[in-house]
Amino acid sequence: MQHETEAPLGLRERKKRRTRADLASAAATKFDRDGFEATTVEAVADAVEVSKRTFFRYFDSKEAVAVAPELDLWEAVGDRLAEAEPAGTTVVDLIRRALTEALDLMPADWPERFFLCRRLVAFNRSVRAESLRAADEAQRDLAARLAPRLGTDDNDPVLRLAVETGFAVWRTTARLWVSGRKRGTDRPLPTVLEEVHAAIPAAVALTARP
Amino acid sequence: MQHETEAPLGLRERKKRRTRADLASAAATKFDRDGFEATTVEAVADAVEVSKRTFFRYFDSKEAVAVAPELDLWEAVGDRLAEAEPAGTTVVDLIRRALTEALDLMPADWPERFFLCRRLVAFNRSVRAESLRAADEAQRDLAARLAPRLGTDDNDPVLRLAVETGFAVWRTTARLWVSGRKRGTDRPLPTVLEEVHAAIPAAVALTARP
DNA sequence: AATATTTTGTCACCACGTGCCAAATGGCGT
DNA sequence: ACGCCATTTGGCACGTGGTGACAAAATATT
Numbered sequence: 001m002q003h004e005t006e007a008p009l010g011l012r013e014r015k016k017r018r019t020r021a022d023l024a025s026a027a028a029t030k031f032d033r034d035g036f037e038a039t040t041v042e043a044v045a046d047a048v049e050v051s052k053r054t055f056f057r058y059f060d061s062k063e064a065v066a067v068a069p070e071l072d073l074w075e076a077v078g079d080r081l082a083e084a085e086p087a088g089t090t091v092v093d094l095i096r097r098a099l100t101e102a103l104d105l106m107p108a109d110w111p112e113r114f115f116l117c118r119r120l121v122a123f124n125r126s127v128r129a130e131s132l133r134a135a136d137e138a139q140r141d142l143a144a145r146l147a148p149r150l151g152t153d154d155n156d157p158v159l160r161l162a163v164e165t166g167f168a169v170w171r172t173t174a175r176l177w178v179s180g181r182k183r184g185t186d187r188p189l190p191t192v193l194e195e196v197h198a199a200i201p202a203a204v205a206l207t208a209r210p
Numbered sequence: 211m212q213h214e215t216e217a218p219l220g221l222r223e224r225k226k227r228r229t230r231a232d233l234a235s236a237a238a239t240k241f242d243r244d245g246f247e248a249t250t251v252e253a254v255a256d257a258v259e260v261s262k263r264t265f266f267r268y269f270d271s272k273e274a275v276a277v278a279p280e281l282d283l284w285e286a287v288g289d290r291l292a293e294a295e296p297a298g299t300t301v302v303d304l305i306r307r308a309l310t311e312a313l314d315l316m317p318a319d320w321p322e323r324f325f326l327c328r329r330l331v332a333f334n335r336s337v338r339a340e341s342l343r344a345a346d347e348a349q350r351d352l353a354a355r356l357a358p359r360l361g362t363d364d365n366d367p368v369l370r371l372a373v374e375t376g377f378a379v380w381r382t383t384a385r386l387w388v389s390g391r392k393r394g395t396d397r398p399l400p401t402v403l404e405e406v407h408a409a410i411p412a413a414v415a416l417t418a419r420p
Numbered sequence: 421a422a423t424a425t426t427t428t429g430t431c432a433c434c435a436c437g438t439g440c441c442a443a444a445t446g447g448c449g450t
Numbered sequence: 451a452c453g454c455c456a457t458t459t460g461g462c463a464c465g466t467g468g469t470g471a472c473a474a475a476a477t478a479t480t
Contacts, residue, residue, distance in 0.1 A: 010477085011477070012476090012478075015427095041466085041467070041468090050428085051428070051429050053428075053431095053468095053469085054429075057427085060335075060468095087418060089418070090415065090416065090417050091417070091418065092416075094418070125343065128346065129343035132343055133335065133339035133342055136338065150418055151419075155386075155389055157386050157406055158416055160385065160386075161379070161382050161406065161409055161413035162414065164413075165375060165378060165413060168371060168374035169371070172367055172371050175370065176365075195367075199371055200371065202368050203301075203372040203374075204414070206300065206301045206302075206360070206372040208301065208304070208356075208359055209360075209361075222445090222447075222457075222458085225445095250434090251435080252435080252436095260460090261461075263461075264458085266437060266438075271436080422479105423478105424477105424480095425477080426477075427474105427477085428476080429473085430471105430472090431471090431472095431473105432469105436465105436468100437464105437465095438463100438465090440461105440462090440463090441460105441462095442459105443459080443460075444457105444460085445456105446457080447456080450451100450452085
């Protein structure tokens with residue numbers, strides 16, 4: 001027998017995680033095949049042999065299960081930031097690092113799931129809204145955690161703007177990555193993230209030429 | 211008789227605009243008094259003496275009518291940008307200017323309506339999601355309009371990032387303005403907008419001190 | 421093995437949102 | 451003033467997302 005690392009993690013918790021993952025997976029395939037609106041949550045629940053009521057105990061809404069990969073990412077980002085040392089680096093760069101580490105922690109099939117998720121985001125209004133809302137939530141959470149480390153409250157406009165910029169980099173990265181993937185160029189997300197990060201000065205200085 | 215400026219604007223169009231405004235107004239007061247979820251769209255429709263079916267011909271969703279002031283703003287911004295001359299100024303600043311001009315165009319009761327709208331955004335998940343979605347839509351629209359003036363397509367990451375930054379400034383402004391208004395400091399939005407705009411360098415350079 | 425706690429299923433219910441068609445209303449020429 | 455056409459509105463029915471309440475099942479604890 002091998003040593004139990006991290007946590008015991010009883011049967012109960014394991015089962016819960018599995019059903020959640022199963023629901024997200026079933027939803028992803030059905031949404032991809034039949035479309036988001038054409039698929040009912042009952043159909044998703046049935047596919048996992050779970051009642052509709054139980055579905056809504058795992059996900060707040062139909063849209064939430066569609067962006068499950070993003071929710072997973074934000075959770076990982078929150079965890080990574082809890083132990084990160086902010087010393088010396090820019091806030092924007094700190095967010096980039098937390099994202100990179102979080103991406104590194106994600107399971108192997110995550111990029112594919114994320115890709116499908118982004119297609120739904122691109123084509124469906126309500127899914128797009130939920131995606132933005134989830135990112136915004138992560139953003140607030142992050143600002144609240146960062147504030148004490150900087151000696152300000154999380155209403156400080158400079159901090160807010162910094163966090164906004166960090167997430168702006170992520171959003172741009174996600175889009176660039178997706179469009180790149182569609183035409184074969186399959187670069188890893190952290191690489192794209194670094195590139196976009198480096199483009200910040202050019203972006204704020206971008207001027208129309210008369 | 212006086213000379214007709216701008217457009218004839220027949221009775222039909224005028225009536226449509228009025229019902230739309232009435233719906234938004236009725237919704238605002240009811241949402242403010244009874245709460246967003248406690249208010250049914252039927253109740254809003256009844257208050258304007260219009261059928262529920264008609265309500266949904268004016269607004270895509272219950273959330274949409276809640277953020278009507280923002281929708282109005284984005285429309286005005288789009289209009290302003292159509293005639294703005296981009297020469298010489300930064301893209302981020304160009305967005306700021308378009309916003310300032312648009313804010314100037316809004317009717318006198320707009321700030322109050324916007325304020326109530328922001329309260330709903332702050333307390334309600336789905337309204338917040340819709341608000342973010344609407345801003346994102348305006349963002350894309352703006353990027354698409356700006357791209358040809360810069361000689362690039364609207365997938366250029368630098369342009370994207372620039373537009374993201376411009377909107378980040380707006381979002382930060384909105385929050386700052388609201389929190390300022392709550393405690394008496396009632397400065398006009400364009401002023402706050404300028405301040406936040408000026409804080410960009412500080413934000414991207416913001417560093418944690420060990 | 422018995423008990424306590426947490427999760428799940430069933431049922432009922434409400435309200436959002438939409439397709440469909442008939443009725444009403446404004447625009448317009450004669 | 452009248453009737454004709456285009457557009458807008460109302461009424462109805464329907465599917466589905468989402469929730470409260472309570473009983474049943476599953477898991478943890480002693």
